[in-house]
Ligand SMILES: Cc1ncc(C[n+]2csc(CCOP(=O)(O)OP(=O)(O)O)c2C)c(N)n1
Ligand code: SF4
């Protein structure tokens with residue numbers, strides 16, 4: 136993926152679009168669903184990076200998470216595929232059109248259960264795309280069965296007790312050779328934004344496993360995919376910041392001249408070159 140280093144100024148960004156133009160349809164997900172928070176961060180990042188909507192292709196499978204691309208980047212290309220089969224759609228589309236910025240949105244069920252084989256092969260091929268897993272430990276859309284990332288021993292009202300150990304999707308990505316793997320939490324929008332920016336700039340598959348609480352079917356304080364667990368265990372190890380690559384700024388001006396230089400973020404610095412008669416001891 137290649138991106139133009141940009142920063143919006145005023146209401147419009149450097150491709151002349153306002154933030155509203157990166158939105159999608161109104162969400163039909165439950166109020167407070169982590170997936171909606173991630174959608175908001177995707178909108179903010181695409182606007183801030185001044186991405187052109189027609190260069191973005193969204194891919195998803197089936198699940199509440201996979202529905203969510205309808206709620207962001209409404210002017211971009213989008214395909215909502217079959218359950219677990221998003222990686223092969225993305226592989227095909229991004230292989231024939233190398234100029235697209237690929238953005239895959241999946242769930243822990245879509246990726247870790249039915250789509251696990253597809254996920255591994257996409258990683259093996261290092262398809263140039265951002266692959267987001269909105270990880271809530273359950274099948275939200277089909278009303279809360281345990282997914283392959285659910286905690287062993289966890290109990291849910293309707294699903295009973297989960298007897299099986301979880302699959303760690305970050306470990307699986309690393310084991311498959313992925314060069315960009317990060318885990319974040321939908322309740323930490325700033326970190327999600329920085330990671331999204333870095334992932335979009337990465338060449339190859341960038342895996343973002345974002346814990347995204349299901350506020351309807353996985354609300355237990357003991358669930359490692361729940362909002363309370365995320366907040367209670369939030370320990371900042373470091374503040375992640377993404378610095379966009381940018382063209383070197385070159386200026387030429389004469390001795391004694393003062394020059395306004397516009398920086399990549401729109402700010403200006405004033406340079407004055409000393410002239411020949413300058414007396415440093417004065
Ligand atoms: C082939 C196939 N099998 C099963 C289903 C039923 N189904 C729909 S969504 C889903 C699980 C979605 O879970 P996840 O990917 O974690 O998304 P979430 O809803 O939690 O965001 C299942 C099993 C289906 N649509 N297609
Ligand atoms: S069921 Fe869960 S995952 Fe689905 S929209 Fe509601 S809160 Fe989100």
Ligand SMILES: [Mg+2]
Pocket residue numbers: 198242243244269270271272273274275282
């Ligand atoms: Mg899920």
